[in-house]
Amino acid sequence: xxxxxxxxxxxxxxxxxxxxxxxxxxxxxxxxRMPKEQDRMPLNYVNQPPMIxxxxxxxxxxTNTNRCxxxxxxxxxxxxxxxxxxxxxxxxxxxxxxAEVAPRRYFCLQCHxxxxxxxxxxxxxxxxxKGYGK
Numbered sequence: 663x664x665x666x667x668x669x670x671x672x673x674x675x676x677x678x679x680x681x682x683x684x685x686x687x688x689x690x691x692x693x694x695r696m697p698k699e700q701d702r703m704p705l706n707y708v709n710q711p712p713m714i715x716x717x718x719x720x721x722x723x724x725t726n727t728n729r730c731x732x733x734x735x736x737x738x739x740x741x742x743x744x745x746x747x748x749x750x751x752x753x754x755x756x757x758x759x760x761a762e763v764a765p766r767r768y769f770c771l772q773c774h775x776x777x778x779x780x781x782x783x784x785x786x787x788x789x790x791x792k793g794y795g796k
Contacts, residue, residue, distance in 0.1 A: 703777045706790035706794050707790065712774060714775060718776055728769075730770045734746060751763050751764060
């Protein structure tokens with residue numbers, strides 16, 4: 663299953679032009695502010711993966727390396743000032759805690775996405791859970 667996710671991500675990153683999809687074609691490109699130029703956005707529901715408050719363009723996340731861990735890893739977060747990776751990311755599917763990031767949590771961009779201060783492409787009626795959001 664992991665190979666399927668990785669191969670799908672590689673395929674999407676190598677040649678798919680998402681600007682031609684019916685959902686986004688014809689939409690205006692805007693100036694997107696990428697944090698650390700803005701504060702972290704509030705969470706909207708329980709257990710929501712935090713959004714990434716900085717650009718990840720050029721970040722390499724492969725089976726051999728994970729650029730995110732250079733700042734967010736247990737060994738480095740104190741010196742970088744980045745939030746530490748959650749302890750839940752060290753649990754395997756059976757709930758056993760290991761010394762390394764669990765394979766199912768290794769590819770950060772599966773759940774964590776860069777935040778952008780931009781208008782939605784399509785309408786959205788989502789409302790945050792009580793006590794969450796702005």
